[in-house]
Amino acid sequence: xxxxxxxxxxxxxxxxxxxxxxxxxxxxxxxxxxxxxxxxxxxxxxxxxxxxxxxxxxxxxxxxxxxxxxxxxxxxxxxxxxxxxxxxxxxxxxxxxxxxxxxxxxxxxxxxxxxxxxxxxxxxxxxxxxxxxxxxxxxxxxxxxxxxxxxxxxxxxxxxxxxxxxxxxxxxxxxxxxxxxxxxxxxxxxxxxxxxxxxxxxxxxxxxxxxxxxxxxxxxxxxxxxxxxxxxxxxxxxxxxxxxxxxxxxxxxxxxxxxxxxxxxxxxxxxxxxxxxxxxxxxxxxxxxxxxxxxxxxxxxxxxxxxxxxxxxxxxxxxxxxxxxxxxxxxxxxxxxxxxxxxxxxxxxxxxxxxxxxxxxxxxxxxxxxxxxxxxxxxxxxxxxxxxxxxxxxxxxxxxxxxxxxxxxxxxxxxxxxxxxxxxxxxxxxxxxxxxxxxxxxxxxxxxxxxxxxxxxxxxxxxxxxxxxxxxxxxxxxx
RNA sequence: CGGGGCGUAGCGCAGCCUGGUAGCGCGCGUGCUUUGGGAGCACGAAGCCGCCGGUUCAAGUCCGGCCGCCCCGACCA
Numbered sequence: 001x002x003x004x005x006x007x008x009x010x011x012x013x014x015x016x017x018x019x020x021x022x023x024x025x026x027x028x029x030x031x032x033x034x035x036x037x038x039x040x041x042x043x044x045x046x047x048x049x050x051x052x053x054x055x056x057x058x059x060x061x062x063x064x065x066x067x068x069x070x071x072x073x074x075x076x077x078x079x080x081x082x083x084x085x086x087x088x089x090x091x092x093x094x095x096x097x098x099x100x101x102x103x104x105x106x107x108x109x110x111x112x113x114x115x116x117x118x119x120x121x122x123x124x125x126x127x128x129x130x131x132x133x134x135x136x137x138x139x140x141x142x143x144x145x146x147x148x149x150x151x152x153x154x155x156x157x158x159x160x161x162x163x164x165x166x167x168x169x170x171x172x173x174x175x176x177x178x179x180x181x182x183x184x185x186x187x188x189x190x191x192x193x194x195x196x197x198x199x200x201x202x203x204x205x206x207x208x209x210x211x212x213x214x215x216x217x218x219x220x221x222x223x224x225x226x227x228x229x230x231x232x233x234x235x236x237x238x239x240x241x242x243x244x245x246x247x248x249x250x251x252x253x254x255x256x257x258x259x260x261x262x263x264x265x266x267x268x269x270x271x272x273x274x275x276x277x278x279x280x281x282x283x284x285x286x287x288x289x290x291x292x293x294x295x296x297x298x299x300x301x302x303x304x305x306x307x308x309x310x311x312x313x314x315x316x317x318x319x320x321x322x323x324x325x326x327x328x329x330x331x332x333x334x335x336x337x338x339x340x341x342x343x344x345x346x347x348x349x350x351x352x353x354x355x356x357x358x359x360x361x362x363x364x365x366x367x368x369x370x371x372x373x374x375x376x377x378x379x380x381x382x383x384x385x386x387x388x389x390x391x392x393x394x395x396x397x398x399x400x401x402x403x404x405x406x407x408x409x410x411x412x413x414x415x416x417x418x419x420x421x422x423x424x425x426x427x428x429x430x431x432x433x434x435x436x437x438x439x440x441x442x443x444x445x446x447x448x449x450x451x452x453x454x455x456x457x458x459x460x461x462x463x464x465x466x467x468x469x470x471x472x473x474x475x476x477x478x479x
Numbered sequence: 480c481g482g483g484g485c486g487u488a489g490c491g492c493a494g495c496c497u498g499g500u501a502g503c504g505c506g507c508g509u510g511c512u513u514u515g516g517g518a519g520c521a522c523g524a525a526g527c528c529g530c531c532g533g534u535u536c537a538a539g540u541c542c543g544g545c546c547g548c549c550c551c552g553a554c555c556a
Contacts, residue, residue: 019550038547094555115556148555149480160556229556266556301514335516342516353515363515446553479556 011343014280018224025274026153029283029344039151039158043267046344049291050270051161055141057193058163058265061185067137067165072119074142075110080118084243087117090210094146096158112145117211117236117262120166121244128258131170131250135178139165154271155228155479162266168246168258172237175259176214179233182263183216186231194269195286195395196220196276197403198230199426199474201451206438209262213237219450219474221403222275225424227450227476230272233263277395283345284367286395287388292325294318294384295346297337299353300330310357314350314377322384342367347391348384368394407474413444413463416475420445426476430469432462440464447475 011028014021026032031047043051059069075098082088091114098110113119124136141163151157165182169175183200190196203215214235219227241247241257250256277284287293296318298304298311308328315326325346327337334351341349351363351372362380365372368391375383406425410416419427427447431437441464442448451474458469 017550023549034548090555144556146555150554156556162556232556264556268556297515299515330514333514333516333518335514335518337517338515339517351515355515448554 011280011282014223014278018275021278021280022271022275023153025278025282025343026271029274031270031274031283032153034153037158039148041153041157043161046291047270050273050285050289051267053193053289053291054189054265054269055163057189058185061188062139062165065137065181065185067139067167069140070138071140071142072116072123074113076113076116076119078109078111080122080244081111083118084211084240086239087211087243091115091146094148096145096147113142114144114146115262115264116140116142116144116164117166117240117260118244121240121246121260124166124168124258124260125244125246128168128246128248131248134168134170134248134258135174136168137165137178138167139163152271154267154274156268160266160268162264165261165263167261168241169260170248170250170256170258172259175237175261176235178261179214179216179235179263182233182261183218183231186218186233186263186265189265190218190220190230190269191396193286193288194273194276195288195392195399196230196272197396197400199403199407199451199453201453201456201474203232204431204438204449204452204471204473206435207449209234209236211236211239212262213239217451219426219476220272220276221406221425221476222272222479223402224275225406225477227426227478228268228272228275229450229478230269231263231265234261236260236262276399278345281339282343284395285345285347287347287392290345290347291323292346293323293388294348294350295325295327295337295341296350296352297327297334297341299334299351299356300328303354303357306357307352307354310377311352314352314362314380318350318381318384321381322388338365348387350380350384366391409459411460411463413441416441416463417445420447420475420477426450426474428459428472428474429463430458430460431471431473432465432467433470434462434465437462437464441475445475447477449473450476450478 011024012020030044032041032043035042095114096112098112099106143159143161145159148156148158167178169178187198187200190198198218198220200218203217208215212234216233217229218231220230221227238257238259240260246258247255248258274283296311296315298307311326315324318324345367347367349365356362361374361376363372363374406423408419408423409428410419416427416429438449452471456471459472460469461467462469
């Protein structure tokens, strides 16, 4: 009977069925749930708290660097969406359309935004007259809709949350610097806060954002060997400026088009977070993003009159320095709570029972697998801070070791094919720059070119045509 | 978009082959005993068996159509 119950509550093993493990963790840790809306999920409070953590960090960094938030319409007239040819071609298959207002058919249908360049650039045309109006550094926190056929919780949903930055600059150099600045902020979020190491660089032309001249990207590697795009920053050149006629008068009295950028990270990061750190017990959240860094579980039942006040006092004291949850629900046993908070990824658990109160200590347990430690109640405050930082560092180190161990180089097409199969990670090759050679590699390996590193250095020859390489490219299978 | 699987109580499933009163486990409610690694006992509530149609005296079960979801592959944050 006990066995049945354990079987009923056990997660799939991460190593045996990664996909099912992922879905079960997202559901059972109460990050998200399916809804009656096809392809669209509900983000539950615990999952949303992670998103709020991401928002809080980025909002501070954006504002430090001179950006401000604004808001633009959800619905975009079709004629605007069609102004930038590559842009509309790239997004057309995924756009949801509003065709009626009440009972009346609209004269012009409205796109539910898949991204907002087409509604923001026309506003910039109204607002920008002079070089003195530049740069414009706006972003909006919102959701967008892309009519996806195959969806996964967080990783691909028909509607998803993100922010989208849209900036306008006087010169090409300014716009490019903006892209790099944002990429750096994203990298710090993902590596320093989420503890997921990434490769930084640019996309080859085939993988660029529709309408961009250059796309900067951060690529992470998931435990199943698939790469995931974790953040992008697009150099749009003057493509959108010309399409939407956004011009300014420069100091030389010449009328010029602005240089624009756009950039985003999405709730997909939460999916990456689940995959990157989780284990057979469930989620593991890096302390800097965990909604609850410390969960206090009082051992109730024998001496509640003593244990509960002690637990509450400890929670109050620790809450001044850390994000603390006191789990004093009396409907669940301590053992049940231990398992639940492991499933939900809390980095540290503090147990406090009659024996601890009597002895003036508490028991602290790490989610990352360390044994339980008994620490004096008075000294636990600083120790917790140290342990949280250790866990944060441990997760990043673990991720770097994995990334390094699954990144190789190949000099020939055969080696590349074999490496993609066997290493299940990134494989670096030289590239001559021809699309046909890239296509050959895609066909032979099932992998796509993920990133050309920022410190791009040609290496050897193109494995397909044998000509001298102009770039090095990291290939991987991808989400 | 191709291949596979599944829709029966909140969740996980059995029942369908061979038609005849709707079942099990978990969860949920009440009470008592419990509580340091997913507690025990007792009582109880809860179902248009995905939807539509057909066959039949009779359909969860047989036949046809539709809808939805999941998994695995190709493309997109």
